[in-house]
Amino acid sequence: MRQLPKPLYLAAGAYTVSLGTGRPEFNPRKARPGLEHYIQEAGKAVLSQISDPALIDEGVIGNFMAARFNKQGHLGSLMILAHPSLEYKPTLRVEGACASGGLALATGLKSVASGLAESVLVMGVEVQNTVKAVYGADILGGAGWFAGERKNGGTYFFPQRFSDRAGAFSAKYGAERARQAMAHWYATAVEHARLNPQAQEHHNRTKDLVAQGLTPPNPRSFCEHINLFDCSKVSDGAAGIIVCTKEGYERLGLTRDDVVEIVGYGHAAANLTLPPPDQTALTTSRRASAEARAMAGIQPQDLGVIEVHDCFSITGLLSLEALELAQPGGSIDLVLAGENKRTGRYPTNTGGGLIGYGHPTGASGVRMAVDLWKQLTGRAGDYQVPMTKDHGIMISMGGNDKTVVSLVLRR
C-alpha cells in the first residue's frame, strides 16, 4: 500500500464569497471583480494567518478555464498577486476540469513530500460570470471529450450527462424516491449555506425547499431527469490553504491545534473518451477515496465530516455510495433520514457544498479542504459541527467522474 514519506499538514485555509445569482451584491449588468481580485483576496486571507508570507516556498493554483472565461492563461505567474514575496518563487497552474483544485492540493502535497519544499501555498480560482449560461455551458463542456461527445451532447452538456445518470438511478431504484432524495439534498445544501456567510445561497429565504426541489424536470427547457435546483450555480470565487511539514507549520508560527494532518491521499483518472462503465456509480471516485481511506487506515464509519463534489444533487447521492457509506441505491434512505445533515451521522458539505456555497470550478477542491480544516480545527463559526470523530474526507471530482483527488484529514 502507498504511504506518504513523511507527515504532511494543511494550515491557514480561507476562501472568498462565492459570487453569482443569489448573492445580494451580484448584479449581472454591472462590472464585477476579476481573477486578480479573487487571487489577492483569498491569498491575503491565507497569508495573514501566518508569521511571515516570505516563508512560503512554492505556489500552486488550480484553475479550469480562465483561458476561455477570462481570456487569461499563465495563472502560475498571475498567482504572484497573492503576495509580493512570491516573486521569483516556483509557482504553477494545474488543470483537471472541476478537480483542478484537488490536483493543486495533490501537486503541493508532492512538492512538500519530496522534500523540495516545506510550505506550499495552494490556491484555486474561477471567475465564470463573464458569459451567459448558454456560452458557459460550451466552456464547461471542455471537461468532457470534445471531439467525441460535444456535437451530440445537448445545449447544457454537463447537466445532460448527470441527467442521464439521474435517469438511470431513478430507473433502477424508483423515480419517486430518487426525486425525493435529490430534493432533500438540495434542501440540506441551502440549509447549510444559510449558516455560512460566504455561501452563494446564504440569503436564500425559500420556505419550503423540499417542495421547490421536487419541481418536475422540464426536458424542453432544460433536462429530462434534473431540474435547476439540482444544479450547482455559476460562481466566481477563490480558495487557498497551505500544505506543509511539521517544521513548516512551526516555522510559520502555528501549533498542532491550528493544522490538520493529511493521512490519506488517493488520485485516480479514467479514460476521457469512454462512457461511464456504470451510470449509477462513480467508479473513479470510489477508487480514489478507497485508496485515501486505505492509506489512512480508516473505515467509512470513522468519518466525522465529509466534503463531496455535488455539482448536481445526483452526484451528491452517488458520492455517498462511492464512499461506501451506503450500498448502491442506499444513499436515498441515508439522505431521506437526514444522515448527511450537520445533525446527522455523516455531516456532509457543512458549508453548503457546491449547491449551497457555490461552484467556482477551479477553486472547489481547495474550498473543500478549507471547510474540512475549519471543521476539524473548530474554526467553522456559525456552521461548526460538534466533532466527535477525528477524520474527515473530501472527494474533488473532475468531469463525469474522470479525474478524482481524495484526501483524508485528521485533527
Add this chain to the structure above:
Amino acid sequence: MELNTRLQNLTVVGAAGKMGSGISLLLALDMAYRALENKDRTYVLNLVDISDTALQGLLRYLRDQAIKDAERQTTRLRQLYADREDLVENGEMIQAFADEVLTHVRTGKTLALAQDSTLVFEAAFEKEELKIGLYKELAALCPKEMYLLTNTSSIPLQALAEASGLKGRVIGYHFYNPPAVQKLLEIITPADCEPELREAAVAIAKNLRKTVVPSNDIAGFIGNGHFMRDGLHGLKEVERLAKEHGYVKAVALVNRVSRDWLLRPMGIFQLIDYVGVDVFQLILRVMEKYLKDGLHSPVIDRYIEMGVKGGQTSSGAQKDGILQYEKGQPVGVFDPDTKSYVKIDEAWTKESDALLGAHPDPSMTWKGLQKDSEREAKLRAYFAGFKNPSTLGMQLAADYLRASKAVGQRLVADGVAHRDEDVNQVLMLGFFHLYGPINSYLD
C-alpha cells in the same frame, strides 16, 4: 397561390421605423428558421426605407436580436444544425443563425426591391396620402397576386385599397409596440377582402405566435378607437381642473390619477407622449374625417404648433412631450403659457397628495399585481370603494373608469369590435392594462 411560396419573398416598407423594425425582425427570424427547415427553397426579405443610416441601424438591430433569440432557442438550433459538422458549440450555432438571418435580407431605398414579393407589409408613417402613393407604386411593380398587410392603426382599409387600385387585396395588420415582444395583433378585415388573404393573414400570425383580435374596418379600429377617446377624456378633465388649479397642476393630477389610482402602467399623458403627440393628432384627424364624432383637441393642436411632440429617440429613450422625462420617468409638465417645463418638486407632490386625498390602497400597484394569482378578486375589492368616492382622486378615477367603459361598449355597439372580450383583450394585451374597460367594478 400557396402561402409557402408567398413566404419565400417578403417586403417590409417603412422597415427601419419603430414598428417596421420590429415587424422586420419577426419576419426575418421566421424566415431564417423556415430556410433551415426547407433547404431546397430560396428565401428573400426586402427591407425598404428612406434612410441609409436607418437601414444600417436596422441591420445591426436584426443581428443583435437574432443572437438574443438564438440564445433562447439553442436546443432547437442544435437539432436544425445536426448535420453541420463544423458547428459544435452553442456559440458557433448562435453566430451561424445570426448570419443565416442576415443572409436573406436585402435592404434598399427603392420600392423596386419588392418586385417579386407577393406579400408586402407596410409600416410607413400614418398618413393616408403617403400610403396611397406607396400602394399605387407597389401595385404597378409587384406581381398581380400581391397582397398588402398594413400596420395602419387608424385609416380604413377599404378607402386605402380603393384609392390605390388594390380592392380586396389589403388587410389591416396592426402590431402593437414593440412588435417583437407584444403578443397582440389586431387584424382588420374589410368586407370585400379576398378569402385567400384572410386565411394567409391568420396563418402568418400563428407562425409569429401572435394573439389575434379581429376588428372591423372602422377608422381607429379597437385600439385607437379606445385610446383616442380615453386621451380626450383626460384632456377634458384637465380643462375642468385647470380653472381651479391652473393648467400645469391639472395635467399632473390627471396623469397621476390615471396611472396610480387606475393601476395602469402609464398615466394618460405619458402614454400620449410615448405614442407621440404628433401621431395622436394624426390619428384623431383620420378618425374625425371618417367618423365625424367631434374627435378633436385644440390643446393637442397647440402643442404641435409649439413643437411639443414626445415620441422616442432612435435608442428608445422617451423624448419630452406633454411631460418632461428623466430616465423614462415624468419629472415635469410643459406649461404652454411660458413654453417651458415646470418641475414636479417635493412641495408640489405634497400639495397634490393633499388635493387628491390618500391613495385608497398603496399596496395596489400595476407592477405588483402583474403576476398576482388573486388579481381579479383584489381589483374588484379595490374598485368597490370607488362607488362612493370620498376624495378627489377617487372621484376622478371613478369618472375615468366610467368613461373608459362607455367607450368600450360603444366600440361594440358601433360594430368596431365583435364582442366585449375583444375590446378588453386589446386593452389588456396591447396596452398592458390589468383589467378590461368593460367590467362591472362600479356596478
